[in-house]
Amino acid sequence: MRKLFYFLFTILIFSNYSCDSAGSDPILCFTPPNDFSFELVDKTTKENLFTNGTFNSKDIVIKNLDDTSKIAKYVFISENNVNLIRLQNIGWQTETINYSISIGKKNIFQFHVEAKRINTECSHTEYSNLEIKNTVYELDQAKEVYKILVDTQN
Structure with a gap:
């Protein structure tokens, strides 16, 4: 019974630390902006083009x-x-972000996103109009990685 009491007490304490509670500490509910990660893979084999040596990160x-x-x-x-x-x-x-990503002289894709920073008690960023242009891609939602499918034949 004593263990159950401590367990419930712990849950009660942690549940009071949320962004919805008035007067909450803003540091406790601060959310930094997302990163955007891209993996460049061969369109046919799905092999990572940096791992297999097709591309060099210095380029x-x-x-x-x-x-x-x-x-x-x-x-x-x-x-x-x-x-x-x-x-x-x-x-x-x-x-608003508009980037062009190239490897050497080969244009791979363009990336566009609008970011709106919301500075309230629980600061966070809202993203809209996210576009990846001039390529085919897949989103790996579990890893939050955009797999850019590169045609290495051209």
């Missing part, structure tokens, strides 16, 4: 199509034969 070029003076921030993640391009810092403020 990644991400251009801001709206303002060439701004640098598009990204990281290249290479772990366990999974190589991803991750766009970060989108949505810390209200903004």
Whole structure:
């Protein structure tokens, strides 16, 4: 009975820390912006094009199509034969993003998204009009990764 009491008490304490409760600590319900991750795979074999050596991460070029003076921030993640391009810092403020992603001189795709930062007691970012243009892609919802299907024959 004593264990049940402590269990219920613990649940009650944690349930009071939510964004809906008036006067809650805003740090407890702060939500940072999402990252956008892309895996470039062969359209036919679905093989990762960085892992198989078709592309080199040093050749990644991400251009801001709206303002060439701004640098598009990204990281290249290479772990366990999974190589991803991750766009970060989108949505810390209200903004519209228009990027072109190329590997060397090969245009791979364009990425567009509108981010609206909501600064309230529970700050978060709302995304709309997300578009991935000039390519075919699949969304792996479990991993939150967009698989960009690249035609390596052209």
